[in-house]
Structures are given as structure tokens and as C-alpha cells.
Amino acid sequence: QSVLTQPPSASGTPGQRVTISCSGSTSNIGSNTVNWYQQLPGTAPKVFIYTNNQRPSGVPDRFFGAKSGTSASLTISGLQSEDEADYYCATWDDSLTAWVFGGGTKLTVL
Amino acid sequence: EVQIMESGGGLVQPGGSLRLSCAASGFTFSSYEMNWVRQGPGTGLEWISNINKDGSLIFYAASVKGRFSISRDNADNSLYLQMNSLRVEDTGIYYCARESPPVMVTAVGAFDLWGQGTMVTVSS
Numbered sequence: 001q002s003v004l005t006q007p008p009s010a011s012g013t014p015g016q017r018v019t020i021s022c023s024g025s026t027s028n029i030g031s032n033t034v035n036w037y038q039q040l041p042g043t044a045p046k047v048f049i050y051t052n053n054q055r056p057s058g059v060p061d062r063f064f065g066a067k068s069g070t071s072a073s074l075t076i077s078g079l080q081s082e083d084e085a086d087y088y089c090a091t092w093d094d095s096l097t098a099w100v101f102g103g104g105t106k107l108t109v110l
Numbered sequence: 111e112v113q114i115m116e117s118g119g120g121l122v123q124p125g126g127s128l129r130l131s132c133a134a135s136g137f138t139f140s141s142y143e144m145n146w147v148r149q150g151p152g153t154g155l156e157w158i159s160n161i162n163k164d165g166s167l168i169f170y171a172a173s174v175k176g177r178f179s180i181s182r183d184n185a186d187n188s189l190y191l192q193m194n195s196l197r198v199e200d201t202g203i204y205y206c207a208r209e210s211p212p213v214m215v216t217a218v219g220a221f222d223l224w225g226q227g228t229m230v231t232v233s234s
Binding site (some may be wrong): 002033035037039041044045046050051054056075086088090091092096097098099100101102103104 | 125142145147155156157160169170172187205210212213214217218220221222224225226227
């Protein structure tokens, strides 16, 4: 059972917009910024969003991160087949004194 | 080239020990906090441990506290994870991850560089 809650799966057709949610509590998302990681099959994770809504260089502006209260979200617009991957939210938990990850959301492009 | 590379994984019996290493290159290793993150077979990411720049502050996940020990050698640009009393549920890919500093005072960092991972299998 992960500290951060994500839907196990999400899907969309090419060109559609998809949003992945991440729910936490006051000790983690409510107190700290959120990062999102993309993991393609058989590869190491890669940071896609940091500090709630910042994109590293090379990440398309189709990816948008947001945070409100104890929840965060990752929105992907103009869905493309190459976006098919697992996505994880993560932040620091002040009570646990630990980094915490969501359980991951498998995004399928239909 | 900026990279980190793990080694030391393998097959070990329950109750056994293993030491993982992570070699960093292409950046000033001593300027970054470092972490270990693992991923069980077909499961999600689980953070294991964090060590600050000079090794004076360390955090562990509850699942490994008392069994695993993180350390670093800044002179050798290396990060280590000593794993003792291994359990079947410790099986997985172990990643070394660099933690970028926060972009502002009220933010946390991010794992901006990952190794390719090393596989640890605990089985009899």
C-alpha cells in the first residue's frame, strides 16, 4: 500500500488529453512539492516534472503538472504512442522522514 | 559523460548479505545527495535510503531500517548499500539515483539522474 495514491491505469487515443491523479496527505503533498517520473518498459525511471510543474529540458510541453492541497496531477495533452509508459508521483514525507512514491499508473495509448 | 552505474547484484539466500556499489562520473559527486530506490518484480518504485553530501545525515525506509546501511566515498565518487539479513521480499532491481537540489527554499529536490539498476534476487 503506497503512501501516495494513483490510479493503476489510464488510457486514451492519440491526440486526446489524459490526467493522472496523485493523492496524499498534509505531511507529504500538503507540505512539499511533487515530482513525476516516467518509466518506459525495461528502462530506469526518468524525471518528467519537478517542483510541481517544471519540465526538465527535453520534456515536451504537452506534459503539465499541477498541485492543489494534498493532491497533484499530471496532464498529458495531444497523446502520442511514445507516451505509453508507467508514471509515478513522488515527494518527501515530513512525518515518515522518507521519500514516498505513488503506486504508479500504467498509461496505455489505444 | 554524466552517469552513474550500479554493480554488485546477484543471487543470495535468505538471511544472507550483499553489498551494492554505485560509481559516479562526469559530475561533482560530493555536491549531491544520493539515494537508493528499488523495484520489485512487476511492482512500483520504493525508496530505500538517502545520504547527504558528506555522509553525516542518513534516512532509511522502515522496511530496511536496521538491516541496510548506506555510505559514500566522495574521494572515490562512489555510493554503497550494505544489505544484511536479506529477505525474499528484498528481491528486485536496485537503482542508484542522484538528487538535484531544490530550485527554491520551499521545494524538495528530484531524482534527476538514475543508473541502469542492478538485480538482486533473494531465494533459496
